[in-house]
Amino acid sequence: MSRGSERATHRARSWARRYALQALYQWQSTGQDVGLIEEQFVDDAELHRLFDQWLHTVSGLADAAQLVACFRESVAAERAEYLLRQLRAATERAAQAPFARGELGSDALQALLQREVMAQAASSDPALVAAVVREAVGKHFLRRLVREFESRGAMQGDLAYAQRLLQVDGLNPASAPADSERLQATVDEVVIADRAMLKADADYFRELMHQVPARLDAFSELLRPFLGRPLEQIDPIEKAILWIATYELSARADMPYRVIINEAIELAKRFGAEQSHRFVNGALDRVARVLRQQQAGEG
Incomplete structure (x- = not known):
């Protein structure tokens, strides 16, 4: 893949994460069916x-x-x-x-x-x-x-x-x-919000919307030791960022873990509460360390 193609893929996935974050926040806030929310975003595109x-x-x-x-x-x-x-x-x-x-x-x-x-x-x-x-x-x-x-x-x-x-x-x-x-x-x-979904990798958005909700129990267990408070007390935006990044760290070996964590930090800076990026960075750094140790042991 050329450098230009890599940059384009990176940008499209960044947009996909951003909209998956908004969709997962909507899912937590409203209790709507996640499939309907997913289609709502894609229909906007x-x-x-x-x-x-x-x-x-x-x-x-x-x-x-x-x-x-x-x-x-x-x-x-x-x-x-x-x-x-x-x-x-x-x-x-x-x-x-x-x-x-x-x-x-x-x-x-x-x-x-x-x-x-x-x-x-x-x-x-x-x-x-x-x-x-x-x-x-x-x-x-x-x-x-x-x-x-x-x-x-x-x-x-x-x-x-x-x-x-x-x-x-x-x-x-x-x-x-x-x-x-x-x-x-x-x-x-x-359109409910002018999300400009055309910028996003729609396939990757769908992947996040299918895979993240399906693995929440495993993600919660993996994250729990590093949160410092019960998961239920975590802000929904921060929770969605942690879920997305934990999925990527555990399932997307093609993405460098530092890139995944940096993307999560940027989402927290833009959409999270003040200083939430520090919390996200600390938790994900520990999650990444655990996953790398597990992968090394399996290897």
Whole structure:
């Protein structure tokens, strides 16, 4: 793995720890099912991803709209509208294909749809096809956003606004800045907290959310001698930090123990009470020592 890839992996795991900490705190505070809390955080990432893909698509709408306008000026009106309707219908058919319902990004989806439409309408101008397809890709991500808004209880005014955008023939580049601002506000309202989960290693977040609650009894026994007070009296934030780090120290041999402890210290400094990082550092240093002795004995 290159140094750049290592840094990217480290950053993504740092974000995963941060959100696992918030999720485990929520789990302790509310008693909600840990699986539901996990999905709530991951759903936040999906909502942001859909919005970002829509925003990326509409950023190129001005050029697409200009090309469609030029086409309309260069061809008789009835003929132009007929051809545009045909292209849009072909694009809509292509957009119903299984590949279009997956997790493709805006650029990849546009490239696939363009190939599909050109195969159906080989005589069409490729640039015009690209413009029409860009409109359709924007609608594709907007439609998925609206479904997310509907299922997650967006405010009625915001939901109606997004639904009206879907009814517009094409997408108006002139209104894109205002539309994006309104949709961003809706995303922020729908998401419980703007966690930007896209920065996190989602697989590692899921690993922490599955493995940490499953091993709490073992972690408690391992930590108890080094806490100086009953585990029940430990602040929930500090407790979650200790659980995450203890899991990593015991199960992730690919991570240097000093890195794990430093990550826990940083979480405690940011989210814990004053001086909690000293408590976390002291407890985890002793846990790491015990685990290294156990591993040496097994070796």
